[in-house]
Amino acid sequence: MKLCLGFLVPPNLFEEKLREDYLFWHKGDVEALPLTYRYIYGTWLVKHEVTLAGGFDFEYYGERAEEAKQADIKIYIPLYEG
Numbered sequence: 338m339k340l341c342l343g344f345l346v347p348p349n350l351f352e353e354k355l356r357e358d359y360l361f362w363h364k365g366d367v368e369a370l371p372l373t374y375r376y377i378y379g380t381w382l383v384k385h386e387v388t389l390a391g392g393f394d395f396e397y398y399g400e401r402a403e404e405a406k407q408a409d410i411k412i413y414i415p416l417y418e419g
Contacts, residue, residue: 359387363410367402370410377414390415 361381363373382389394414401409 358413359416361412361414363408363412365406365408367405367408367410373412377412382416387416387418390417 361373361377363370392415394412397411397413398408399411
């Protein structure tokens with residue numbers, strides 16, 4: 338069994354290509370976060386051989402995001418390689 342987002346999932350529910358959660362960082366003003374997403378989905382994904390795995394992307398703000406103008410935000414996006 339694999340642990341996937343906190344749930345135990347039987348191996349037969351996974352496809353042959355295992356999903357990877359890619360980590361991106363947004364550093365700077367929180368108001369510019371949409372520009373980071375535009376780059377990820379409009380430029381980075383087009384240039385790399387990855388496919389969206391479905392599911393949800395999520396952001397982790399943590400302590401380094403308390404200052405809105407100098408935030409350090411982690412963005413996780415589920416992707417398949419190849």
